[in-house]
Amino acid sequence: MGKLSLAASAPLTGALPVRNGGMTLTLADPGPLTSVAPFAGQGPAVSAALKAATGLALPPTGQRVVSGDVALQWFGRDLWLLSGTEAPEMPAALTDQSDSWVALDLTGPRAAEVMARLVPVDLRDAAFPEGAAVRTELHTMMVAVARTGPETLRIMGFRSMAGTLVHAVSEAMETVVGM
Template sequence: MTDFRLASVPPATGPLPVTRGAMTLSLADPGPLWSVAPHRGEAAAVSRALQEAIGVSLPGPGRRHAAGGASVQWFGRNLWLVAGVAPPDLPGAAVTDQGDGWVTFDLAGPEGADVMARLIPVDTRPAAMPDQAAIRTELHGMMVAVARTAPDTLRIMGFRSMASTLTRTITEAMERVAAI
């Protein structure tokens, strides 16, 4: 019997990190990614099970919880993304490995919201999108998730197949902001 092993290949994103002005776009490694979709009426039980196992519960819409290397981010109606750790056995939910489907970037710097204002129809300034806020939106025709992970850092997740396009699009917006 032949032993086949798959090698993890980083997404094609071009040369990263990229710095323009006071902003840096870098490839982030969120660790394992799992979607969690509780069955009808099971969200509270799933949230308790996650809290007990990984120290993070299901946040409300538009929020993200993080602790000890694990995070749980609202990802849409009745859908959350667990990052950094594998979730425990959750009989009350559909759980799916998402690790190969997403590319994750960190946009760090005080003008990150100005960059995003050129790309998405959502206000990402800290007053409108405080620490640990999370959204799903469109960025130039590509669906993305954006979360504020620190006062000057936005985490941007997009489909892995769009990694190069996302890199180029965000870098171009960074160049426009830096030129002002």
């Protein structure tokens, strides 16, 4: 019997970037991803440990904070996502999410218009400024969306549905450009 060899492969090889009407959809590399769920009553201790290790404390609901290549994003009730670095020791359930998610950056002046066709959330600058984060549904897929720049939305979806996610956003880009 031969030896079985497995090798990691990048998601969406050849599918990106997608460019249309001044907008671009690209694959982002957020680095290591770790979900952080503080144990009961340990939120302040977890926040302090993260602050000491990364310079970032747990952000409030609906927010994302960044320091260099490291980001800490609200990811759900009593749940945050640390990206760009390994998680320090802390009183929390830590789960490596690196192989579970795909991160896409939608950039351009009409990015919020594109997403208006896909999610039931107002992602315009006035309602969703830089540093805002939300978990929502996009074509029956659960996604996380964060505003990472004035014209950039980071869309994170399950890696197993990456092709469907790119297809949905690409079609919405075509619709917006054709208007």
